[in-house]
Amino acid sequence: MRVIVLGSGTSHGVPMIGCECSVCTSTNPRNRRTRPSIVVQSNGRTVLVDAAPELRMQSLAVGLNQVHAVLITHTHADHIFGLDDIRRFNDLIGEEIPVYGDEGALADIQRIFRYVFIETPPAGGKPQLNLRPLTFKFELFGMDIHSFTVMHGSLPIQAFRFNRFAYVTDVSEIPPDSMKQLKGLDLLILDAVRPDPHPTHFGLYQALDVIAMLAPKRALLTHLSHHFDHDATNAALPPGVELAYDGQIIDLE
Numbered sequence: 001m002r003v004i005v006l007g008s009g010t011s012h013g014v015p016m017i018g019c020e021c022s023v024c025t026s027t028n029p030r031n032r033r034t035r036p037s038i039v040v041q042s043n044g045r046t047v048l049v050d051a052a053p054e055l056r057m058q059s060l061a062v063g064l065n066q067v068h069a070v071l072i073t074h075t076h077a078d079h080i081f082g083l084d085d086i087r088r089f090n091d092l093i094g095e096e097i098p099v100y101g102d103e104g105a106l107a108d109i110q111r112i113f114r115y116v117f118i119e120t121p122p123a124g125g126k127p128q129l130n131l132r133p134l135t136f137k138f139e140l141f142g143m144d145i146h147s148f149t150v151m152h153g154s155l156p157i158q159a160f161r162f163n164r165f166a167y168v169t170d171v172s173e174i175p176p177d178s179m180k181q182l183k184g185l186d187l188l189i190l191d192a193v194r195p196d197p198h199p200t201h202f203g204l205y206q207a208l209d210v211i212a213m214l215a216p217k218r219a220l221l222t223h224l225s226h227h228f229d230h231d232a233t234n235a236a237l238p239p240g241v242e243l244a245y246d247g248q249i250i251d252l253e
């Protein structure tokens with residue numbers, strides 16, 4: 001199983017428009033962060049988690065030329081505004097693509113991307129999205145996937161576990177039942193938006209506390225703002241914990 005971090009940035013992206021801080025003006029490519037998304041590849045199939053506004057550029061950057069399914073954590077703009085780019089993957093695989101989300105997410109997608117689901121004049125191209133409600137446990141391309149709820153401020157959203165890897169973005173609280181789904185991980189990718197606490201995201205120290213409790217073999221932090229310089233932050237993090245970066249590839253058993 002392979003995980004590729006397509007985007008590791010917060011909703012503004014890094015650099016942030018009009019910001020001249022040392023991270024936004026840094027020449028280190030690891031301080032350039034597009035909006036948050038990953039792919040998980042297994043048995044020659046690719047699952048995209050969220051469709052960031054930069055999906056096209058992210059795909060070009062890592063040579064991604066196939067997507068076979070999409071999982072949606074929630075429908076904030078930084079997580080779904082790339083869904084139109086799925087049409088290119090429809091063409092490449094010659095099939096409609098299943099998009100899994102909770103009921104609220106699927107309703108939002110039908111409203112926000114209304115043109116996709118109504119009859120329109122036959123010109124241009126529309127993504128062919130087959131909306132499917134999430135169930136707690138399902139199998140996709142030989143992977144056991146669990147979806148479970150975490151709190152993003154007052155909004156319940158979805159986190160996902162694939163075998164011994166889990167992706168938990170946009171989280172400010174993990175309910176006890178969901179903590180149980182996160183035991184025994186080889187890799188955890190977890191939200192840490194900035195050093196200080198935040199109303200709808202983990203700050204760095206909350207994320208580190210959760211990582212210490214769950215003790216995954218390796219943890220990567222994502223949804224990162226311009227408050228984190230990649231190299232300086234990594235040098236100060238505990239062993240086994242690093243900032244994720246755009247284009248990062250992690251191979252797992």
Ligand SMILES: [Zn+2]
Pocket residue numbers: 010011036076078079170223
């Ligand atoms: Zn977000």
Ligand SMILES: [Zn+2]
Pocket residue numbers: 015016019020021022023024025226
């Ligand atoms: Zn900045």
Ligand SMILES: [Zn+2]
Pocket residue numbers: 074076152170
């Ligand atoms: Zn969000």
